[in-house]
Amino acid sequence: MLLATALALGVAALPGWAAAAPTLARSAAAPVDPAGEPGDETPPVVEPTATEPAPTEAPSTEPPPPETTAPVPMPTEPAATTPAGPADPSPVSTPPTTTAPPVSVPPPTSGPTVHPPAPGPGAPAPSPLGVRVSTEDVTLTEAYWNAESTTTTLRVTVTNTGTVAELIRLSYTLPAGLTDAGTVGCAPAGGGEHRCGEWTTTAGSRFSTLVQVRVDGAAWRQMPLSGTVRVSATSPGLTGSADDNEGFAVLFPPGPPVPGISLDAEEVTFDISGGPSELGIRLGNTGKVDAAGRIEVVLPDGVTVPTPPAGCVALSARRTRCDAGTVPAGDAVTLRLPVNASAEAQREAPLAGAVVGRIDPRGGRARQLQMSFRITAAAAMSTPIATPAPAGSQGVLAAAGAGSDSDDGFTSVQRTAMALIVVSVLLVALALVLATTSLRRRLGGPADPAHAPAPPE
Incomplete structure (x- = not known):
């Protein structure tokens, strides 16, 4: 029983040893934004x-x-609600x-x-x-x-x-x-x-x-x-x-209004996990001639396109340009971009982003539209904002080890689990030795006189 318990604790502690913090890379600075488009530095x-x-x-x-009561998506367990007042x-x-x-x-x-003091003995009331x-x-x-x-x-x-x-x-x-x-x-x-x-x-x-x-x-x-x-x-x-x-x-x-082009951008929503989301853009050619399409996305601080898809390039940390290919007359193309947001940006939501759509008809004048879209985050609606912890014993071990300052790379919980495993193994070995010794004594010792055969007369 002790061995099974110790082994279970040791296995639960193992995932925490290999945990690594993700890193976020930012795009390098790019050329100055073209004049007349969103994001230009015009005098405010x-x-x-x-x-x-x-x-x-x-x-x-x-x-x-x-008040709306739309549920907030939760990756782990549902959030508790406070009784109505x-x-x-x-x-x-x-x-x-x-x-x-x-x-x-x-x-x-x-x-x-509100930032109450940390709980503990003698802590003041909320x-x-x-x-x-x-x-x-x-x-x-x-x-x-x-x-x-x-x-x-x-x-x-x-x-x-x-x-x-x-x-x-x-x-x-x-x-x-x-x-x-x-x-x-x-x-x-x-x-x-x-x-x-x-x-x-x-x-x-x-x-x-x-x-x-x-x-x-x-x-x-x-x-x-x-x-x-x-x-x-x-x-x-x-x-x-x-x-x-x-x-x-x-x-x-979308505007300023110009004939021959249409533009639409979806709202970007980050769930409570804070993971990546997606931006959908639809660029339409309402003219009578096929045209080459181009889309640029301008994002607020803290919101980025982590990996531009094929045909897209990062002009700066905030601006991404995509080649939409040929947009047939009377048709439209749809582009979907992955989007990340920092924890600080999600706390500041709702935010706004901008999209610039451009089509260049064959033998005609290029047309351009721009519009803004909304960026929301479930994290902005929860207080305080925290990263969901793993469920079960893994979450307990990870939380306990977060503040460890051990120099040997092991947390106190992991060292305790290892000690339990060693003690359990020693106890099992001792029990086997004692059992073996007792069995040998029974097999090699003198027979009981009460049950011994009578000597011949």
Whole structure:
């Protein structure tokens, strides 16, 4: 029994000895991007630097959108959910700027980005503070191409996920080409950042606010564009704060409009494992003459094409160009590219990427379209973000050995398993020796007088 147990522990420890950390190679720098395409370094729209104190008035609020309960794919075991809390009371602003109360919806199941102390004897209780923010994208319609600038909204939804009343502050950073269009209760703080007044909220409250943004008519030349929204929650009488942030993408439609060409790009989604994903692109020739096709993909920082497929070449760490071959008149070609994202990029999702499609008809003028696509990651919806551990004893051993500082290359668990194996073998050998010795004594010793035959008379 001891031998079987020791051998099982030893075999379970063996996979950890051969584990190796993967490495990520980055592409070298490439020639300068062609002018007039997304990713060009054009002068951004500069906002004036704030010269007055941060506003004390909170932005207006309105009922939040219904919460979705789409399951998040899990490679190992399903994620545990938190029991639903009380219905959301209406947030209170000073002074109140809305008359429509938020819809009563249970608070979300995911927790805030709070960093509690490591568990252990005498560790303090978890903080009662908690906050979560979610955003919608800035999505532009075809009307964008006919205007010098477009004013639209960015919806931000905030939830008090704590157990106490909180003061919640909002701040957001707009990318180049976007400026604030006069959001009440918010003021510029320089570098595209804006800070807003604070809401007084009760535990479990959930509400939305609309940030007014203006998109410049030339902002498409700098796609892909993404921004960030942050919230911070404090409570009187409590030290520290709870913080959360989420990105948003600026999505441009295909354009500027030009006849004879069509373009479409799929959304890229990374599951909770953080493994590679795929980008699908469809380039169409709506003209009457066959044309040579070309596609370029521009990715945000931290997102790369690890191995360009045949016909594709990396122009830089962010830009990949692919030869689409001949696109017949009235037909289209589809290209699929593998895509990787760093852990930091996945935490900042949603992000935006850009695609440039070009066709060159025989005997005609080349035509070009560009558009942006969305990049999402399940890791951005989970807090904290962690790499799933292997199941069973392998996961336990790997976790225990992660912090080992052994100089002989073995973890403490592996050394213990080896010691158990050696002790078990010695015990088995000792038992065999004792059994053999006892058997020999029985075979070679004198016979029992009680059962011996009577001597002859």
